[in-house]
Amino acid sequence: xxxxxxxxxxxxxxxxxxxxxxxxxxxxxxxxxxxxxxxxxxxxxxxxxxxxxxxxxxxxxxxxxxxxxxxxxxxxxxxxxxxxxxxxxxxxxxxxxxxxxxxxxxxxxxxxxxxxxxxxxxxxxxxxxxxxxxxxxxxxxxxxxxxxxxxxxxxxxxxxxxxxxxxxxxxxxxxxxxxxxxxxxxxxxxxxxxxxxxxxxxxxxxxxxxxxxxxxxxxxxxxxxxxxxxxxxxxxxxxxxxxxxxxxxxxxxxxxxxxxxxxxxxxxxxxxxxxxxxxxxxxxxxxxxxxxxxxxxxxxxxxxxxxxxxxxxxxxxxxxxxxxxxxxxxxxxxxxxxxxxxxxxxxxxxxxxxxxxxxxxxxxxxxxxxxxxxxxxxxxxxxxxxxxxxxxxxxxxxxxxxxxxxxxxxxxxxxxxxxxxxxxxxxxxxx
Numbered sequence: 001x002x003x004x005x006x007x008x009x010x011x012x013x014x015x016x017x018x019x020x021x022x023x024x025x026x027x028x029x030x031x032x033x034x035x036x037x038x039x040x041x042x043x044x045x046x047x048x049x050x051x052x053x054x055x056x057x058x059x060x061x062x063x064x065x066x067x068x069x070x071x072x073x074x075x076x077x078x079x080x081x082x083x084x085x086x087x088x089x090x091x092x093x094x095x096x097x098x099x100x101x102x103x104x105x106x107x108x109x110x111x112x113x114x115x116x117x118x119x120x121x122x123x124x125x126x127x128x129x130x131x132x133x134x135x136x137x138x139x140x141x142x143x144x145x146x147x148x149x150x151x152x153x154x155x156x157x158x159x160x161x162x163x164x165x166x167x168x169x170x171x172x173x174x175x176x177x178x179x180x181x182x183x184x185x186x187x188x189x190x191x192x193x194x195x196x197x198x199x200x201x202x203x204x205x206x207x208x209x210x211x212x213x214x215x216x217x218x219x220x221x222x223x224x225x226x227x228x229x230x231x232x233x234x235x236x237x238x239x240x241x242x243x244x245x246x247x248x249x250x251x252x253x254x255x256x257x258x259x260x261x262x263x264x265x266x267x268x269x270x271x272x273x274x275x276x277x278x279x280x281x282x283x284x285x286x287x288x289x290x291x292x293x294x295x296x297x298x299x300x301x302x303x304x305x306x307x308x309x310x311x312x313x314x315x316x317x318x319x320x321x322x323x324x325x326x327x328x329x330x331x332x333x334x335x336x337x338x339x340x341x342x343x344x345x346x347x348x349x350x351x352x353x354x355x356x357x358x359x360x361x362x363x364x365x366x367x368x369x370x371x372x373x374x375x376x377x378x379x380x381x382x383x384x385x386x387x388x389x390x391x392x393x394x395x396x397x398x399x400x401x402x403x404x405x406x407x408x409x410x411x412x413x414x415x416x417x418x419x420x421x422x423x424x425x426x427x428x429x430x431x
Contacts, residue, residue, distance in 0.1 A: 006103040007052045008124060009184075010045035011093035014038050014110030015060030015080040020235045026062030028110040029069055030239055033246035034270030034289030034307075036069055037233055040113035045106060046073075047117040048124060056093045057110070085202025086178070087194040094188060101185030107205065109178040112232045113242060119229055122222060123181040131186040131217035132208070134159070135179040137227040145175035145230060146206055148221055156221040157213070159206035174223070176206065177230040186217055246271065267300075276313065294330070312347075325365075329372070341365070346372035346390060354379040361402075371408065 018027025028038035038057070045055050055075045059066045060083050067077050078096040080089045090107055099105060104127065106120060119135055127133035134156070136148050147165065149158045149172070159176045160166075182190075190208040212219050224230070233239050250271060251264045258277030261267055268286045269275075276295030281287070285300030294313035299305065303317050306324040311317065315328050318335030326343040334340060336353035342365050343357050349370050357368045358381055368382050371390030379397040382388065387405040394400060395413030406412050411420050 006100055006184075008049050008104045008106065008181075009053045009097050009099055010049055010055045010106040010108060011090060011097065012038065012041055012045065012055065012057045012075075012108045012110050013086060013089045013093075013178075014066055015058050015063075015083055015089055016111070017061045017083065018111075018234070021233075021239075022236075024062075026066055027233065029062070029065060030233065032113050032233075032239060032243040033250060034272070035113075037113050038066070038070065038110040041108040041110060041115050042070070042073060042075065044115050044117045044120055045108060048106065048120040054097060054099075056096045058089045058093045060089075085196070085200070086205040087191060087203030087207060090187070090205050091191045091203070094184070094191065097184075099184040101183070101188075103184045105182045105184050105187055107178075107180040107182065109232055111234070112178065112230070114226075114228045114231055114245060115179060116226075116229070119179065119224055119226075120181075122224075123179070126220060126222050127181045127183075129218070130183075130220045131212050132180060132182045133220040133222055134209070135177040135224050135229065136174050136221050137177060137224045137230045138173050139175050139227055139230065140173065142171070142173050142175045146178075147172050148174040148176060150174075150221070156209060156219050158210045161200075161204060161206060163200065174221075175230055177224065178205075178232070179229075180205070182208075186212055189215075282319075340368075342384065343368045343370065345370045346374065348372060349374045349376070351376045352378035352380060352396065356381045357384060358382065359384045366402070 014028045016027055021027050029036045049055055056078050057070060057075050058078050058080050060080045063079060076096060078092045080092045123133050123135060144162045146159045146161045149160055151157045165171055190211040193211050194203050194207045196203050209219050228245060231242060233242055247269060250269050251261055254275050255261060259275045260280045263283035266283045267281055270289040272290040273287050275293040278295050279293055279297040282300030284302045287305045288307045290307050291305045291309045293311045296313050297311055297315045299317045302320045304322045308325045309323050310327045312330040314331045316333040316335055317323060321334050321338045324341040326340045328345045329347040331348040332345045334351035338351050338355045340357050341359040355376050359365050366384035368384045369387040371388055373391040374388050375393045377394050377396035380394050381399045383400060383402045386400055386402055388394060389406050389408035389410055392406045392410040398413050398417040399415045400412060400417040412418060413420055
C-alpha cells in the first residue's frame with residue numbers, strides 16, 4: 001500500500017533478550033495460537049507495505065534463530081549489538097532502509113501479536129499530513145507502559161516512560177502502544193538528537209515526540225478502539241494470556257462463519273484454521289494452524305488435527321483420533337482411537353477403531369493411500385508405503401506390510417495380512 005507521500009516501509013523491533021521468559025529461545029519466537037510472536041506484526045506490516053515497501057527486522061540476541069524462522073518472508077535484517085533501547089534499534093533499522101525522506105516508516109514491536117492490519121491502515125490514513133502518529137489505548141491498569149501526556153487542547157505533548165514518571169499528573173491511563181508511523185525524513189532528524197539521560201541509560205524512541213513537537217512538527221496520538229492492541233509479552237504468564245485472547249478471536253471468527261464450537265474454553269483452534277459452515281467441533285479437540293476443514297464435518301471430542309491436514313465436506317473424525325499431514329476425502333470416517341499420518345483417504349472410506357497408519361520406518365516418512373469406500377477393520381496396522389484399493393476390506397487386527405498393496409475389491413486378513421476370496425465369490429465357486 002502506498003501513502004500519498006511515498007512508499008510505506010516497516011521496522012520491526014525484535015532484538016530484546018526477553019530475560020523474564022527464562023528461555024534459550026528468543027522471546028519473539030515463542031508461539032501464541034500456533035505462530036511465533038513476531039509473525040503477527042510482520043503479517044500486519046506486509047498487508048500495509050504491499051509490494052513497494054520494505055520490511056526490516058531488527059535482531060540481536062538469538063538473531064540466527066530469528067533469521068531462520070523468518071526466512072522466506074521477504075524481509076531484511078539489521079543487527080543491534082549491543083542493545084541500547086528502542087531509539088537505537090529504530091536507528092539501526094532506519095540505516096538499513098535508507099528510505100526517501102517523504103516515505104513513511106512504521107515502527108512495530110516484535111512481541112505485540114494483537115496488532116491487526118486495521119490499526120496500521122488507520123495510522124497511515126491519520127498520518128498523511130503529519131510528521132508522525134502514535135497509536136495509543138486506555139488501560140485500567142497502565143502498569144509498566146509509557147504514559148501519553150496531552151496539552152489542555154488534547155494535542156500530544158510527550159510520552160513518559162513508566163520508570164521516569166515524576167509526579168501524579170503524569171500517571172494517566174492512556175498508554176503508548178509502541179506502534180508509530182513516521183515520515184522518514186523527520187524520523188531520521190529526530191533520532192539523531194535522541195540522548196540517553198534517563199533512568200535506564202537507554203535511547204528512547206519516545207523522545208522523538210518532544211523533539212519533533214519542539215521543531216514545530218505535527219505529532220498525532222490516535223486512540224485505538226481495541227485496548228488489547230498494546231499488550232505485549234514479557235513473561236510466560238503474559239504469553240498464556242495473549243494466546244487465549246488470540247484463540248478467542250479465532251473462535252469468534254469461525255462462529256460468525258457458521259461453525260459450531262461446543263465448548264470454546266476447552267477447545268484449542270489455532271491461527272489460520274479454516275472450517276466450513278455446519279461443522280461441529282466437540283470439546284477437548286486441538287486443531288493446529290492452517291488446517292482446512294470442510295462443511296458438515298464432525299471433529300472430536302479429544303481429536304487432534306495437525307497442520308497440512310485437509311478434511312473435505314462431511315468427514316467424521318471422532319474421539320482420540322489424530323490426523324497428521326493427510327488428506328481425508330468427503331464422507332470418510334475415522335470415529336475412534338486412530339492415527340492417520342501421511343495418508344490419503346478416499347471418499348466414504350471407513351477407518352475402524354484402533355487403526356494405525358505406521359508412516360515412519362525409523363528413517364523416513366512414507367505415504368498410505370486408502371481408496372474410495374474401503375473398509376479398514378478395527379485394530380489394523382497399515383505399514384507405509386502401502387495402497388489399499390477402492391472398496392477393499394482389511395480384516396480386524398490385520399497387519400498390512402509395506403508394499404503389499406491390497407487390490408480393488410480385495411479382502412485381506414491376518415498377521416501379516418494375506419488375501420482371501422470375498423464370500424460372494426466363494427459361494428459362486430461351490431455352487
